[in-house]
Amino acid sequence: MQLMADSNITDQKARYKPGVLKYKQMGYWEPDYQVKDTDVLAAFRITPQDGVDPEEAAAAVAGESSTATWTVVWTDRLTACENYRAKAYRVDPVPNAPGQYMAYIAYDLDLFEEGSISNLTASIIGNVFGFKPLKALRLEDMRLPTAYLKTFQGPATGIVAERERLNNYGRPLLGATMKPKLGLSGRNYGRVVYEALKGGLDFTKDDENINSQPFMHWRDRYLYCMEGVNKAIAETGEIKGTYLNVTAATMEDMYERAEFAKELGSVIIMIDLVIGYTAIQSMAKWARKNDMILHLHRAGHSTYTRQKSHGISFRVIAKWMRMAGVDHIHAGTVVGKLEGDPNVIRGIYDTCRETHMPQALEHGILFEQPWAGLKKLMPVASGGIHAGQMHQLLTYLGEDVILQFGGGTIGHPDGIQAGAVANRVALETIVKARNEGRDIWNEGPEILAKAAKWCQPLRAALDTWKDVTFDYASTDSVDYVPTPTPAF
Amino acid sequence: MRLTQGQFSFLPDLTDDEIKLQIAYALSQGWAVAVESTDDPHPRNTYWDMWGQPMFDLADPAGVMMEVNACRKANPGKYVKVLAFDATKGFETIRMSFLVARPKEENGFELVRSEGPGRNVHYTIRRYATAKPTGMRY
Numbered sequence A: 001m002q003l004m005a006d007s008n009i010t011d012q013k014a015r016y017k018p019g020v021l022k023y024k025q026m027g028y029w030e031p032d033y034q035v036k037d038t039d040v041l042a043a044f045r046i047t048p049q050d051g052v053d054p055e056e057a058a059a060a061v062a063g064e065s066s067t068a069t070w071t072v073v074w075t076d077r078l079t080a081c082e083n084y085r086a087k088a089y090r091v092d093p094v095p096n097a098p099g100q101y102m103a104y105i106a107y108d109l110d111l112f113e114e115g116s117i118s119n120l121t122a123s124i125i126g127n128v129f130g131f132k133p134l135k136a137l138r139l140e141d142m143r144l145p146t147a148y149l150k151t152f153q154g155p156a157t158g159i160v161a162e163r164e165r166l167n168n169y170g171r172p173l174l175g176a177t178m179k180p181k182l183g184l185s186g187r188n189y190g191r192v193v194y195e196a197l198k199g200g201l202d203f204t205k206d207d208e209n210i211n212s213q214p215f216m217h218w219r220d221r222y223l224y225c226m227e228g229v230n231k232a233i234a235e236t237g238e239i240k241g242t243y244l245n246v247t248a249a250t251m252e253d254m255y256e257r258a259e260f261a262k263e264l265g266s267v268i269i270m271i272d273l274v275i276g277y278t279a280i281q282s283m284a285k286w287a288r289k290n291d292m293i294l295h296l297h298r299a300g301h302s303t304y305t306r307q308k309s310h311g312i313s314f315r316v317i318a319k320w321m322r323m324a325g326v327d328h329i330h331a332g333t334v335v336g337k338l339e340g341d342p343n344v345i346r347g348i349y350d351t352c353r354e355t356h357m358p359q360a361l362e363h364g365i366l367f368e369q370p371w372a373g374l375k376k377l378m379p380v381a382s383g384g385i386h387a388g389q390m391h392q393l394l395t396y397l398g399e400d401v402i403l404q405f406g407g408g409t410i411g412h413p414d415g416i417q418a419g420a421v422a423n424r425v426a427l428e429t430i431v432k433a434r435n436e437g438r439d440i441w442n443e444g445p446e447i448l449a450k451a452a453k454w455c456q457p458l459r460a461a462l463d464t465w466k467d468v469t470f471d472y473a474s475t476d477s478v479d480y481v482p483t484p485t486p487a488f
Numbered sequence B: 001m002r003l004t005q006g007q008f009s010f011l012p013d014l015t016d017d018e019i020k021l022q023i024a025y026a027l028s029q030g031w032a033v034a035v036e037s038t039d040d041p042h043p044r045n046t047y048w049d050m051w052g053q054p055m056f057d058l059a060d061p062a063g064v065m066m067e068v069n070a071c072r073k074a075n076p077g078k079y080v081k082v083l084a085f086d087a088t089k090g091f092e093t094i095r096m097s098f099l100v101a102r103p104k105e106e107n108g109f110e111l112v113r114s115e116g117p118g119r120n121v122h123y124t125i126r127r128y129a130t131a132k133p134t135g136m137r138y
Helices: A054-064 A074-078 A117-124 A158-166 A186-199 A218-236 A251-263 A277-289 A314-324 A342-353 A387-397 A416-435 A440-454 A456-465 B016-028 B061-074
Strands: A040-048 A087-093 A101-107 A134-143 A173-177 A203-205 A241-245 A268-272 A293-297 A328-330 A378-382 A402-404 B032-038 B079-086 B093-101 B109-115 B121-127
Touching: A040 A054, A040 A117, A054 A087, A054 A101, A054 A134, A117 A277, A117 A314, A134 A314, A158 B093, A173 A378, A173 A416, A186 A203, A186 A218, A186 A416, A203 A402, A218 A241, A218 A251, A218 B109, A218 B121, A241 A293, A251 A268, A251 A277, A268 A277, A277 A293, A277 A314, A314 A342, A342 A378, A342 A387, A378 A387, A387 A416, A387 A440, A387 A456, A416 A440, A416 A456, A416 B016, A440 A456, B016 B032, B016 B061, B016 B079, B016 B093, B032 B061, B061 B079, B061 B093
Parallel strands: A173 A203, A173 A402, A203 A241, A241 A268, A268 A293, A293 A328, A328 A378, A378 A402
Antiparallel strands: A040 A101, A040 A134, A087 A101, B032 B079, B079 B093, B109 B121
């Protein structure tokens, strides 16, 4: 009997003889597999241990993320197990990365519970990431079939409805995270909110770790913030908001905080990624039911998205969050202080905003992805950006984005309102120039300098931050380009 | 108080030539341009008075500019804005919105606070001018 044959064993008696088989022998490697329109597809970057055959490693990933265990079990024969086995159907070496392979795996739709990110992820990123025969494993991209997407709510509000509610069109939205992020009393915190909104921002934001600490309990923060928001609305005639972070220890606490935010007339609340997928979906349903925009801060993601060899690509997280139903997601700046290769960021922004995504290897998009009518998710650019980069930000990130200048507003030498004015004037100047047909990429600095002649706050901002760049190589880049692109 | 609704309210008021360039951009994107006016610019007053329908079949910025001027002339002392509508799938909404006329004196909004239990305050924003009937506000 050819027990060590390196392929699927078709003889049933041999296949189910108690003992250990290779995953390829158990049926998890199927190079001729015809992908079905209803299959969930996943692309994993695998780094097998020395001496482990890449196809066997791919089959093992398919096995461990679907039906397999380490040994043969006869109870498989009570099931239509052929259907439930995930199939690794393709393995390619990753260009310029010795020892790494891209493994493509197909999962039958019936493996997953409808509308549940937790169920989807328990399979796809469950046990398999600790599997010993692999040195490292990274989930690079997924294709979610229309049939499955239709079981998800998607963004509670979406970009179109958000803009219509805010009466705000044709330019990126402007925001700022309140600083210092910890320590301000409710009264002082509300002051920063008011100043920034009065100065010209559309949104202010709680930081990820502002919840309900001894220096400022949540009710106090909400009450003072809404005083600031409404005062700024009355003084500008624009609709404004502040992302009230409702992240808390339990769902009951979060619902209580969200209800209070609603009672006070807030247009938006916020949650952190660390609350977990189920909690996120619960809050997204609450937000849809209560006309609330739902901001997601991606706290914690870099622990598993940043390194190329192991973890999850952020474009996959963005995909899951669009399905889960949040309205805003931090998605990178390219030019700011946080990780962000331009091509990777482009892939993430497309994941948030496109209605249909073609395969785009150069942006890390390995599968075509139709979005099946799920609303669009507003990307947020935040972290070390300032008014002097406005032309780069608009070029890289486009119009449907929230540009958040925290330090770039609050750290302005002439005060918070002046900081907000500088950002708003810079933004409107660059949008106007782009629409007029100017080459903002090259002429941007000149266009901004001209506006700074009549706008003192912009002049001060440009003088203060003109030399600030964060020019480090990105750790997460795409594989399918001839040369890596520098981060700005 | 300067009302800062719209894309360009933090910039000096656009000249007619600058307005025309923005209209040309909207038309080049395949969007339909519309003109609307109001004497009640409350931020949640969604429906201003339409100056006819969006100009779906007009390709010449000069033609749109004539309508802008006609609307401004017919509504002295009111707010007038230009909008661009995009019918593309995935958008089907407004893509541009900017003011092209505003009253000489903008008298702003009153923030009405109504105190409730537990330190709750309910806020209402009321334009001073809207105390008078429409047509007599500016």
